[in-house]
Amino acid sequence: VAWGSSLSSEEISRLKPSQKHNHLPGWDSLNNKATLGEVARTHSSRGSSLADNVPLTFVLPQHADELLAHHRRGGGPYIVKPVGGTRGKGIRLMTEVSDAFLKERRRLVVQQYIMNPHLLQGRKYDLRLYVAVTSSDPLRLYIHEQGYGRFCSEEYDLSRPQDLHITNSNFQKFHELYALSGSSSRTRPAGNKWHIDIIRREWEREGNRGVWERIKTAITKVFIMFKVLLKFSSRGVAASQSSCFSLFGIDVLLDDQLKPWLLELNSLPSTGTSSPLDIEVKTSVINDLLHLLGLV
Known part of the structure; x- marks a missing residue:
């Protein structure tokens, strides 16, 4: 497996059937924060509902x-x-x-x-989920069942400075109440990161069913929205697609109506770990991805 910087089209064409590369040709453009917004605007202007879950x-x-x-x-x-x-x-x-x-x-x-986020224990959160794409034509994607929520350190209060409610861990880690999950336990919430299983149980406890299915549908719609762009980007190296794949980190925010909003796609999600929860989730994602690719 060649994992890291993108190979050139020529290098990809020389890959053997047993060799894999973690960049589908042309897909790195999705790592640019502008691309998601620009493509969503194009679809919205045409009356397409595919962009309904992009702010x-x-x-x-x-x-x-x-x-x-x-x-x-x-x-x-x-x-x-x-x-x-x-x-x-x-x-x-x-x-x-x-x-x-x-x-x-x-x-x-x-x-x-998004001013009206869904709250758990009074706190705003977003989700980091993972999607593996093994082909762009035909489009073939796999949404991993694991992931985690990133929580703000304080309860959501619009009268407080809004910077306090940016869920990104690089903001929250400077807060005096910030705490990484000390355990990967799926039985109780702890710290600023919760396992997705805990969050899904909290949704069901509140009587909110079908949220996970809505999230999967929203993610699928966004990748379909990109299909034409991606097919064009990978033209000329389609014969080598079987040697390439991409792993995406997807940031999702729910509003108070439990509508999913896709905030960002990252074609190079961090595989670093800073807590037992990170180790559990990311090890599972990478392990399942390698099995999905048929690597022994």
Whole structure:
């Protein structure tokens, strides 16, 4: 298995049947935060429902006028992300769209902030889930049953600074109440990360059934939305697709109506571990992926 930087088309064409590479040709474009928003906007403009689970997104500087118009109609607040940012770097909340901000002419993704998140124990959370894609034509994807929720350290309170409610661990780890899960136990919630099994039981305890199926449908719709782009990107190396695969980390937020919102796709999700929960989930994901690929 060649795991790491993308190989060239020529290198991929030389792979033997027993050799695998963790980048489907052309799919690295999905790691760019702007791509999801741009493709979703295209589908929305055509009346497609495939983009219904992607928050309204503006990519600057090209959508600066549209963002300003949306803000003047009462839109916002927004979450701002650098196009190529990772690990929470440069993420911030924005309530006002100023002329000075728009004149900076930087490549940024500005996404409608979901103000009404679903809460557990009064706290906002999002989900990190994993999807393996083994072919783009035909599209073949597998959604892993494991994952985890990333929780804010404080209860959700709109009167408090909104930065406190960014679920990214790189923000929360500086909070005095932040705590990694000390155990991978699936029987009780602990710390700022919960196993997906605990979260699913909490949904059912509240009488919310069918949430997991809705999430899987939303993820599938987004990958179908990308299918034309991905098919075009991998043209010319289709014969080598059987040697390639991609593993995606998907960030999902639920609103208070239990509607899933896909915030981000990461084609190079971290496989590092900082807690027993990380070890359990990520080991399972990688182990199952290698078996899925037929590697002994």
